[in-house]
Amino acid sequence: xxxxxxxxxxxxxxxxxxxxxLLMVLRDRLRLTGTKEGCTEGExxxxxxxxxxxxxxxxxxxxHSAAGSEVQTVEGLADRGGxxxxxxxxFIDNFSVQCGFCTPGxxxxxxxxxxxxxxxxxxxxxxxxxxxxxxxTGYTTIVDAVMAATGQEVAR
Amino acid sequence: xxxxxxxxxxxxxxEPKVRGEAVYGVDFEIGGTLHAALVRSNVxxxxxxxxxxxxASAMPGVRLVATAADAPKILSGLALNDQPLFAxxxxxxxxxxxxxxxxxxxxxxxxAAAAVVVDIDPLPVVATVDDGVADGAPLVHxxxxxxxxxxxxxxxxxxxxxxxxxxxxxxxxxxxxAAADVIVEDEFRADRQxxxxxxxxxxxxxxxxxxxxxxxxxxxxxxxxxxTSAALGVKPSDVRVIGHYMGGGFGAKLDVxxxxxxxxxxxxxxxxxxxxxxxxxxxxxxxxxDGGVIRVRSGLSKDxxxxxxxxxxxxxxxxxxxxxxxxxxxxxxxxDGPYATGPTRVRARAVYTNTTPTGxxxxxxxxxxxxxxxxxxxNLANAVGMDRRAFRLRNVLxxxxxxxxxxVLDDSGLLKEVFEAVDELAPWExxxxxxxxxxxxxxxxxxxxxxxGSATLRLEPDGTLIVVTGAAEIGTGAVVLGxxxxxxxxxxxxxANVTTTMPDTDVQGFDxxxxxxxxTHIVGRAVTEAAVGMRERVFQQAAKLLGAAPDELELRDDGxxxxxxxxxxxxxxxxxxxxxxxxxxxxxxxxxxxxxIKYDPDRATGLLFSTFPTPTYHVHVAxxxxxxxxxxxxxxxxxxxxxxxxxxxxxxxxGQIQGGVAQGLGYALWETIQIGDDGKYRQRTLExxxxxxxxxVPRVEVVVLEHPVDTGPYGAKGAAExxxxxxxxxxxNAIADATGGPITRxxxxxxxxxxxxxxxxxTR
Ligand code: FES
Ligand code: FES
Numbered sequence: 001x002x003x004x005x006x007x008x009x010x011x012x013x014x015x016x017x018x019x020x021x022l023l024m025v026l027r028d029r030l031r032l033t034g035t036k037e038g039c040t041e042g043e044x045x046x047x048x049x050x051x052x053x054x055x056x057x058x059x060x061x062x063x064h065s066a067a068g069s070e071v072q073t074v075e076g077l078a079d080r081g082g083x084x085x086x087x088x089x090x091f092i093d094n095f096s097v098q099c100g101f102c103t104p105g106x107x108x109x110x111x112x113x114x115x116x117x118x119x120x121x122x123x124x125x126x127x128x129x130x131x132x133x134x135x136x137t138g139y140t141t142i143v144d145a146v147m148a149a150t151g152q153e154v155a156r
Numbered sequence: 157x158x159x160x161x162x163x164x165x166x167x168x169x170x171e172p173k174v175r176g177e178a179v180y181g182v183d184f185e186i187g188g189t190l191h192a193a194l195v196r197s198n199v200x201x202x203x204x205x206x207x208x209x210x211x212a213s214a215m216p217g218v219r220l221v222a223t224a225a226d227a228p229k230i231l232s233g234l235a236l237n238d239q240p241l242f243a244x245x246x247x248x249x250x251x252x253x254x255x256x257x258x259x260x261x262x263x264x265x266x267x268a269a270a271a272v273v274v275d276i277d278p279l280p281v282v283a284t285v286d287d288g289v290a291d292g293a294p295l296v297h298x299x300x301x302x303x304x305x306x307x308x309x310x311x312x313x314x315x316x317x318x319x320x321x322x323x324x325x326x327x328x329x330x331x332x333x334a335a336a337d338v339i340v341e342d343e344f345r346a347d348r349q350x351x352x353x354x355x356x357x358x359x360x361x362x363x364x365x366x367x368x369x370x371x372x373x374x375x376x377x378x379x380x381x382x383x384t385s386a387a388l389g390v391k392p393s394d395v396r397v398i399g400h401y402m403g404g405g406f407g408a409k410l411d412v413x414x415x416x417x418x419x420x421x422x423x424x425x426x427x428x429x430x431x432x433x434x435x436x437x438x439x440x441x442x443x444x445x446d447g448g449v450i451r452v453r454s455g456l457s458k459d460x461x462x463x464x465x466x467x468x469x470x471x472x473x474x475x476x477x478x479x480x481x482x483x484x485x486x487x488x489x490x491x492d493g494p495y496a497t498g499p500t501r502v503r504a505r506a507v508y509t510n511t512t513p514t515g516x517x518x519x520x521x522x523x524x525x526x527x528x529x530x531x532x533x534x535n536l537a538n539a540v541g542m543d544r545r546a547f548r549l550r551n552v553l554x555x556x557x558x559x560x561x562x563x564v565l566d567d568s569g570l571l572k573e574v575f576e577a578v579d580e581l582a583p584w585e586x587x588x589x590x591x592x593x594x595x596x597x598x599x600x601x602x603x604x605x606x607x608x609g610s611a612t613l614r615l616e617p618d619g620t621l622i623v624v625t626g627a628a629e630i631g632t633g634a635v636v637l638g639x640x641x642x643x644x645x646x647x648x649x650x651x652a653n654v655t656t657t658m659p660d661t662d663v664q665g666f667d668x669x670x671x672x673x674x675x676t677h678i679v680g681r682a683v684t685e686a687a688v689g690m691r692e693r694v695f696q697q698a699a700k701l702l703g704a705a706p707d708e709l710e711l712r713d714d715g716x717x718x719x720x721x722x723x724x725x726x727x728x729x730x731x732x733x734x735x736x737x738x739x740x741x742x743x744x745x746x747x748x749x750x751x752x753i754k755y756d757p758d759r760a761t762g763l764l765f766s767t768f769p770t771p772t773y774h775v776h777v778a779x780x781x782x783x784x785x786x787x788x789x790x791x792x793x794x795x796x797x798x799x800x801x802x803x804x805x806x807x808x809x810x811g812q813i814q815g816g817v818a819q820g821l822g823y824a825l826w827e828t829i830q831i832g833d834d835g836k837y838r839q840r841t842l843e844x845x846x847x848x849x850x851x852x853v854p855r856v857e858v859v860v861l862e863h864p865v866d867t868g869p870y871g872a873k874g875a876a877e878x879x880x881x882x883x884x885x886x887x888x889n890a891i892a893d894a895t896g897g898p899i900t901r902x903x904x905x906x907x908x909x910x911x912x913x914x915x916x917x918x919t920r
Contacts (some may be wrong), residue, residue, distance in 0.1 A: 034176015039435040043842035074176035080382040099631025100173030101403025126850035138818030139850040
């Protein structure tokens with residue numbers, strides 16, 4: 001069955017059967033391996049992408065339910081010239097990346113958060129990422145990155 | 157210029173990671189790759205009657221179904237050769253591999269693996285260590301006595317279900333107890349903890365002209381090489397292991413996982429074979445932190461001195477010995493730990509059970525051994541009516557402490573300074589005073605892993621330096637920050653001009669893996685060794701270019717200049733370029749491993765970790781509040797004082813402390829694997845396995861102490877592993893203080909908190 005959608009601004013049509021998830025389409029068909037698969041249970045958030053601007057766990061989303069949607073992945077965060085988005089740059093500057101396997105998922109969740117609330121409070125940032133697990137950092141540097149990216153004072 | 161050592165520099169691997177460009181083990185794939193899935197036992201103990209793969213073999217895309225009949229008849233293991241690749245007669249744990257299916261796609265392989273029918277007659281299950289050491293317990297391994305130790309190991313005491321036993325029995329223990337004014341006895345228990353790295357285990361195997369290549373995202377590539385070659389019956393050099401970005405390991409990716417299977421299946425099919433664990437499969441079969449039972453008894457004098465100690469530990473090895481043979485040594489170093497104790501007796505046993513083999517997780521058994529020790533220390537203080545911090549300072553180590561292995565710690569008096577330093581963050585008397593609040597304190601003495609490593613430096617004509625090392629960057633920054641900054645400092649360079657490599661066992665010298673905080677200390681030191689030769693060559697070449705004597709020269713801003721003459725300078729790139737046709741490329745290699753440490757081999761039996769190298773000192777304090785209605789625990793403040801020798805990267809160090817404490821909070825309060833009477837895990841997905849989320853973790857307050865050690869690069873000791881070690885102890889002590897009741901188990905559940913609240917204050 002053909003599936004048509006927009007991924008990072010480009011219209012694509014791929015073969016996908018009814019059991020395929022959006023994550024399988026992104027990683028296996030479109031070779032966009034920046035989006036990670038941590039659990040396939042909707043628990044870790046590593047597979048988070050934006051579907052029409054809303055963060056979703058792509059590992060449990062039927063690919064066909066994204067038909068006609070705008071999907072954004074971590075590969076689509078930098079601008080066309082390759083310049084990093086503010087939250088990407090802030091992750092680098094604030095040491096928010098250790099192993100980095102959770103990073104794409106956090107970046108997508110936080111991109112949506114900042115679009116909705118340009119100056120989120122710390123507690124609200126923590127709540128927003130409650131569906132994203134990070135085993136390495138203990139989360140504070142990730143919160144710091146959001147503060148820095150939104151021009152707020154970094155607590156550290 | 158900002159010095160490279162001691163300042164925070166951006167991680168060069170952060171950009172590919174935030175762009176989604178970094179290729180992890182699960183992402184790596186080359187043309188022609190087939191995919192495989194394992195058929196695993198669905199019971200914890202049984203005898204295999206038959207394996208029927210006819211239906212599976214006929215399914216779409218299936219290339220091969222392999223069983224024990226297709227693998228070499230070899231038992232192998234980390235220290236004890238007790239484990240086959242595939243079970244053929246008996247299965248000893250739920251999840252034990254029985255067969256493997258190779259197919260064109262992963263979906264096909266998994267579907268066909270599910271269609272292999274294995275008929276197993278159930279056998280009695282040894283579910284717990286108590287079951288395992290009970291009189292008349294069924295033997296998990298009928299043939300235990302015939303097992304050989306792996307090459308390079310002396311054998312050690314083992315019998316029946318006890319696969320390793322370590323004993324220390326100092327003279328006069330019973331007499332010291334008889335003379336004590338007060339005796340306190342406690343028992344503590346800890347559940348297993350799953351490492352829960354975000355990237356599931358994976359491996360890709362290849363077979364070319366009689367050699368195996370394994371692509372891995374792993375902590376210890378030389379261990380894969382050794383263990384894969386041993387399991388497949390070939391020489392270590394017949395296996396090449398190539399590293400990729402890795403999504404966390406925390407100890408679980410030190411021993412082999414899927415690698416020998418992927419290698420074997422590549423040989424059997426003639427194609428590259430890739431394997432990835434599903435999350436639930438990963439969790440159920442992961443070499444998690446072992447659970448244990450600790451019984452500790454101490455004698456005290458009226459004036460609050462510890463005069464006698466007995467420390468008995470049973471650790472759950474699971475169905476195969478694995479790491480636990482080493483980990484039984486750890487209680488010898490924790491039984492007294494931060495305090496002088498008088499005559500001491502230690503017995504530590506690792507016990508086979510019909511459960512998933514356990515293994516290394518950051519801090520290993522130290523996490524629960526310190527929980528037991530420091531909970532017990534609180535009870536000792538209370539028994540003699542002393543303040544808990546004052547009691548600790550009364551018994552804290554002085555310089556020159558002799559450990560139970562006879563090793564003497566020159567700098568153990570540092571602990572007292574660490575106690576004082578943490579108090580500067582927040583005075584002890586001021587914490588935990590509100591309603592339902594409590595405060596806990598615990599100290600830890602931890603080690604730096606001594607295994608050797610090496611580095612080759614290459615100075616390039618474009619002015620960059622490449623550090624060629626087999627050290628694995630597992631996310632901590634030990635390579636991309638620690639080793640890289642040390643190399644930059646040694647050559648007077650900006651770290652931005654220094655790159656590091658990924659492990660490849662065909663290319664670099666041995667590396668002892670990302671474990672025990674060793675990378676910055678050991679490989680950093682190897683870099684300083686290599687830099688000596690490189691500087692000599694650089695100065696010789698630069699002397700010719702500058703028309704000066706080598707001893708007039710100094711390293712300056714990525715170049716070499718004449719001392720006291722700012723105008724006369726050449727760049728390192730120019731030096732490397734000139735050298736190319738005047739002696740050849742500038743390279744220099746260095747190696748380092750911790751020198752042998754003096755100890756007394758007659759003090760202990762079975763002690764495979766015979767010494768405790770390059771010790772570090774730690775004191776943590778936590779303030780908590782318990783909810784008397786729900787039993788929930790909120791960590792209000794968490795304070796860390798840590799002695800590191802010398803900080804190489806402040807940002808890297810802080811990341812390790814914050815992250816280690818977060819893992820420790822998960823261990824203390826939420827994470828658990830419970831095991832049923834059937835030997836099966838009760839928590840089987842990340843939904844039921846409760847990991848810390850951002851809302852759970854406070855911002856850790858840190859004071860770093862620096863007493864440089866001669867052996868380390870710039871004085872640096874290990875720093876990354878220990879921040880997890882005292883956390884459960886501190887949290888347990890704080891909750892006991894808040895509730896007034898006994899806290900004896902990890903994790904400390906809301907039910908435990910509510911039970912503790914029913915006790916009267918003072919009986920804790
Ligand atoms: S992979 Fe989708 S939530 Fe974990
Ligand atoms: S950086 Fe490793 S899981 Fe977040």
